Amino acid sequence: MNAPQDSAQLLPQIAPRPVPQPLIDALSARFGAQCSTALAVREQHGRDESPFTTVPPPAAVVFAESTRDVADAVRLASEHAVPVIPWGVGSSLEGHVLAVQGGISIDVGRMDRVLSVNADDLTVTVQPGITRKALNDAVKDTGLFFPIDPGADASIGGMTATRASGTNAVRYGTMRENVLALEVVTASGEVIRTGTHARKSSAGYDLTRLMVGSEGTLGIFTEITVRLYPLPEAVSAAICSFPSVEAAVRTVIQTIQLGVPIARVELIDANSVRGVNRHSKLNLREAPLLLMEFHGSPAGVKEQAETVQEIASEHGGADFEWADTPEERTRLWTARHNAYFAAVQSRPGCRCITTDTCVPISRLADALLDSVAEADASGISYFLVGHVGDGNFHMGYLIDPDDPQERALAEQLNHQLVRRALRLGGTCTGEHGVGVHKMDFLAEEAGAGAIEMMRAIKRALDPKNILNPGKIFLL
Template identity: 85%
Template sequence: MNAALPRPMPQALLDALASRFGTQCSTAMAVREHHGRVEGSIQAPPPAAVVFAESTLDVQDAVRLCNQHAVPVIAYAAGSSLEGHLLAVQGGICIDVNRMNRVLSVNAEDLTVTVQPGITRKQLNDAVKDQGLFFPIDPGADASIGGMAATRASGTNAVRYGTMRENVLALEVVTASGEAIRTGTRARKSSAGYDLTRLMVGSEGTLGIFTEVTVRLYPLPEAVSAAICSFPSIEAAVRSVIQTIQLGVPIARVELIDVNSVRMVNAHSKLGLREEPMLLMEFHGSPAGVKEQAETVQEIAREWGGNDFEWATTPEERTRLWTARHNAYFAAVQSRPGCVAIATDTCVPISRLADALLDSIAEADASGIPYFLVGHVGDGNFHFGYLIDPDSADERARAEALNHQLVARALALGGTCTGEHGVGVHKMGFLVDEAGAGAVQMMRAIKQALDPNDILNPGKIFAL
């Protein structure tokens, strides 16, 4: 099926949705346009209608109606994706799950929580902090837990706590036929049958719509310290990270920020950070453990020319630093008024991180395109954002060429075309290069078996 062609929208479906959902269904252009935009430069026409789901039954009924008419259906929550996941590239209906944002059960003794998909990571952490627990996956944006599971999100804490792949234990999923199924349990392991939870996590809404998510929680660390360390070069900073990870230091966060990003963040967040490549790090554990980790990393950093750590020890100081880091994307976009960012990310084995980064930086510098670079480099993941004039076909072509070169390099080094953004629309062309034609054909077979009418977020990951 051609991903570029919208499918017909039967009036009978719109009438049925209006009858079933009343004011929970909107065809107002402002509402549709809001649900038809994503961060980044990818665009598509808005969905034909938006259903505001408030329960699993609402999702089931909306999906059943769409399936009867073979009309696409796209789940929507925070809308923070970067690769076009939420765009109605074949038309269809948007199901907004933001009203499904409750904590359903907290099992503090088992360190698990079950939530509805629309709850955001900040809302979840606010709900469990009084029990001395937290959910560590932090992709930067205040993303929804359902969206994070759908894209197999990662983030700044992944080097210590893993990604959504490791932290989602169970799901309730509405299938293409409108049936609600459950995958997984609250148990930490199982040998029972196919691992449907792992199949669904990262499927980007193409195999089902999540209506409940059970995730792991972790005890709040006894001590937390954050530090900044500036370096004479990107290579020195990266070599310090590689050595830290290879020594087994259990660092919680280690973020690389290039000099362009530091300059942009300083202007946007009114900070006075030294305008050099830097690592922003965080250490979790007992006071003695945090002290030992920090001393080890400081020693490594000095070997590579790093400055003495600048500490952020109070919660307010740490929040200010991490908020500035999380706002790097918006700081970059504001640094060139009127621009759009072509954002991309890759992930490589930690031993090849320096090779991947240094060559990619050299290409970006030579292109003349303004860019920013940040990375969760503790697990080999980094992000480039190329800032282009949206009306310049030449700049867009040069930026996409940089993206292709970056991904090709990551694949050649044993890495992946996307460490956490997902495939969506933007990276569909790289999936065969990474996985191989046979593996992609197996993915197509799974999609066709579970969604024969191809209604669930069609035109994403691969074309049928």
């Protein structure tokens, strides 16, 4: 197959829509210093962590501070049929925040307040710009926590938009299961509410689930109500090294199939361990390892840990290291979360093309091991991490951004990995989302009929196609 030769070739070939000066003047009049056309500000809002580096920035950036600000900005853009792109912290990996059809960026980072905490009902309502770490800091005195942890300190709005999950998903689910209600600004600038604080409802269409994962293409979130969970009575973490990736994966599969209620189980390959050791000043054995965490009562945690240790031993697991104090656990999980940055630093000047897939747990070994073999055979620098307890894993290919052959090779490996996951009954993305990078894969996964249904919903809710156009699919 012929893989693309550079990032520009991966982008939808649609000319940007003009942004008329009267719109810029209207935004400046309405928002004053909250609206910027400075090139440095626009360029900051014209890139993310995706492999795309050649997209022009938005024509202006509006720093929203309230629901009314978002609604007014969208209303003005709608009058001129100009695209609007929601912006959180810019940590997306598939080109979600790029102005591929031009337009303006609406930065909700200043909308970062906790609006209400209902500890009795285990819910909290927040603005979209608050990050997951800030949210947990805000509720820690209640004895509750928000478990969704994609690794990056992403905004709750961005996590909702991409239906994020992460390290805790095997125990606590994804954003799909944990968002109860939304306040949304529609394409016309109208403000609507979806869902309630109740744990379930049979009332009408489930608009909340429609919006969660819509990647900014159906509305812009201004309030989000999510579930909280009691902090577990006991928490214990452990790392265990394995002779091979296969041995680690077989351990995970057996653990999940036995019904062990493990909270977190992360696979880190030898390449990642080497990078983490240098970056985080650790001395982990440079072999594939599992980083695990157990939540529950002291007796329950002990039983879970003993069961998993026995399974791991059957597959050659060794060098069990326990981390029972918060400081020790933080040290290990911080190292895991820094695996991406550690890998990038291992090859100065490189660009990382990351991808993720998710497959049924019974097919995890088939999907992962063949992908590792292909990467090894290619000679390309890469790293592997995965929330493998739910069949989700990530490959990161480290390329010279100025070498078209390396980029083409990385994209070819990405294509092979994703199509393998689809053949095995999986999905093209477990948590990164579609953006612009995986539109072709979504079409293969969902089929023409389902894509046309999505387009029909988009046309009905956004007839001028101004909400983050050019993402997920093309109209």
